[in-house]
Amino acid sequence: MGNDDDVKTLREMAGLVTPMALRVAVTLGLPDRLKSDAPVDTLAAELDVNPGALELLLGHLTTLGVVERAGDGYRTTGFGAHLCADAGTGLHNLLHQDTAAGRADLAFVDLAHSIRTGEPAYPLRYGQDFWTDLDEQPRLREAFDRQMTWRIRQRVPKFVEAVDWARFGSIVDVGGGPGDLLAAVLEAHRSMRGHVVDLSVGPARENLARFGDRARATAGSFFDPLPADGDAYLLFDILHDWDDEQAGRILGRCAEAMPDRARLVVIEGIRGVGAATEMDLIMLVHFGGRERSVEELVKLAEPHGLVLAGVTEVPGDHSVLEFRKHPI
Numbered sequence: 001m002g003n004d005d006d007v008k009t010l011r012e013m014a015g016l017v018t019p020m021a022l023r024v025a026v027t028l029g030l031p032d033r034l035k036s037d038a039p040v041d042t043l044a045a046e047l048d049v050n051p052g053a054l055e056l057l058l059g060h061l062t063t064l065g066v067v068e069r070a071g072d073g074y075r076t077t078g079f080g081a082h083l084c085a086d087a088g089t090g091l092h093n094l095l096h097q098d099t100a101a102g103r104a105d106l107a108f109v110d111l112a113h114s115i116r117t118g119e120p121a122y123p124l125r126y127g128q129d130f131w132t133d134l135d136e137q138p139r140l141r142e143a144f145d146r147q148m149t150w151r152i153r154q155r156v157p158k159f160v161e162a163v164d165w166a167r168f169g170s171i172v173d174v175g176g177g178p179g180d181l182l183a184a185v186l187e188a189h190r191s192m193r194g195h196v197v198d199l200s201v202g203p204a205r206e207n208l209a210r211f212g213d214r215a216r217a218t219a220g221s222f223f224d225p226l227p228a229d230g231d232a233y234l235l236f237d238i239l240h241d242w243d244d245e246q247a248g249r250i251l252g253r254c255a256e257a258m259p260d261r262a263r264l265v266v267i268e269g270i271r272g273v274g275a276a277t278e279m280d281l282i283m284l285v286h287f288g289g290r291e292r293s294v295e296e297l298v299k300l301a302e303p304h305g306l307v308l309a310g311v312t313e314v315p316g317d318h319s320v321l322e323f324r325k326h327p328i
């Protein structure tokens, strides 16, 4: 006989209904639309959905406290308002099924495929990998870049403090995305230069324009040769997107580009230190990647002549690993 509380908790943990109800509510724009109350029939006509089914969804959202009965319809509660597009919580961009993250999370239906094969489930659902989709669909790319900026918006100062950046005259930000950390480092160190290399560099160019000729962004792949003139090479939340073979190739491209004096700065969530186990599964399902321990990262770097020179834990969930080139 099981403990009833445990059974209830496990059943709640395993439920797919509530996560999907919240995601569909965001995708339909319900929290925004119901800032002013509306009857179900009006709402259903506006959204071109089935009125009876919408009533069921609104009923569950009422149970969750996201909306409440108002007049002859429903309105968004203060709690539900966190889901609105302009709430500044980042939730809308994460849960909407047409954004990069919300769409990718739907691949969790095929988690069993990932566990069986070690492969990402994303391509099984969408026919090609996440980065190719972002390349072909600008709205997904924009949503992903917004998510990247949002995720570190409050933590950037910690990363600026965690590394003695003043040692470096120039930084190559490998897979730098919108370049938010690089911009903060350039702001703090006025003689430093920065160079973002990424598949997509529109947001980085915009972000770095204020630094004039101190900063640039080049569209390119980190599986190809990288600029060879950096004092530091930065990999911020890059390696966990890739399996061991691909992560090793990225490290190899950094090592071959690095002058002997240069350092490689890897900033990642570290397994067993701060990385959430949930993130392990997200990386697996979306990309075929995973969080790694310090030892695993050292082992991946070693064949490329990269030696660990120091580890700094950043309060929160990331660590900074610094590698130097092995003296020949």
Ligand SMILES: C[S@@+](CC[C@H](N)C(=O)[O-])C[C@H]1O[C@@H](n2cnc3c(N)ncnc32)[C@H](O)[C@@H]1O
Pocket (backbone or CB within 6 Å): 131, 148, 149, 174, 175, 176, 177, 178, 179, 180, 197, 198, 199, 200, 220, 221, 222, 223, 235, 236, 237, 238, 241
């Ligand atoms: C998780 S994001 C991290 C972005 C940035 N480093 C940050 O921390 O905000 C991963 C980045 O890797 C880039 N990327 C993916 N594949 C790439 C490739 N083959 N070459 C260069 N960049 C790539 C993506 O475009 C994206 O900007």
